[in-house]
Structures are given as structure tokens and as C-alpha cells.
Amino acid sequence: MYCPHCGEQISAQAEICPKCGVRIKNGHAGNVGDDKPNIAVNLLSFCCIPILGVVLFFVWKDSKPIAAKSALIWSLVSLGIWIILSVVFGIFGAMFSDPSYYY
Ligand SMILES: [Zn+2]
Numbered sequence: 001m002y003c004p005h006c007g008e009q010i011s012a013q014a015e016i017c018p019k020c021g022v023r024i025k026n027g028h029a030g031n032v033g034d035d036k037p038n039i040a041v042n043l044l045s046f047c048c049i050p051i052l053g054v055v056l057f058f059v060w061k062d063s064k065p066i067a068a069k070s071a072l073i074w075s076l077v078s079l080g081i082w083i084i085l086s087v088v089f090g091i092f093g094a095m096f097s098d099p100s101y102y103y
Helices: 029-034 039-047 050-060 065-102
Strands: none
Touching: 039 050, 039 065, 050 065
């Protein structure tokens, strides 16, 4: 096949043209623009519904790998923050509830 950008002959398996660096997706070059991190989904996965990012990762991982990975990362970051927060508040809770044993 030939690179649609520079016309260089390249391997049919190539995802990126070695000459000009343009990304080629096995004849679906027009769809590449659709695959980008979805900010609305990332925000939802991050602040509201962490499981949404995980679900969308499996839904999108074939058709939109970049958006899928981005959603997964945000949901994992969100989960990590929630775990850290619950540990921190657990420690603080233990510290503040301790003195009540003495009264
Ligand atoms: Zn090229």
C-alpha cells in the first residue's frame, strides 16, 4: 500500500508511515480523528462514576483505543484517590474517636 500523505510505498501492516510519520490505520485513515480522549467521559469517570471508565474501556478498546485508555486511566486515578481518601479519613476518624474512650 501507499501512504495517503506522502505517497511512499509502505508495509500494509504499518500503522505509521516511516517516511512522514503520518498515522495510517489499515485504510481507515479518515476515522483516526474520532479516536481522542473524551473529556466529558473522563470527567464523569473521574468525579462521579469510576466504573463508567472501566465499562467504556471494554466497549471502546477495539474501535477507539485512545479514548478507551484515557477513560480507564481517569477512572483508575479516581479510584486511587478514593482509596487514599478513605484510608486518610479512616486514620483521622480513629484519631478523633480515640479520646472518647477516656470519657
Ligand atoms: Zn508518508
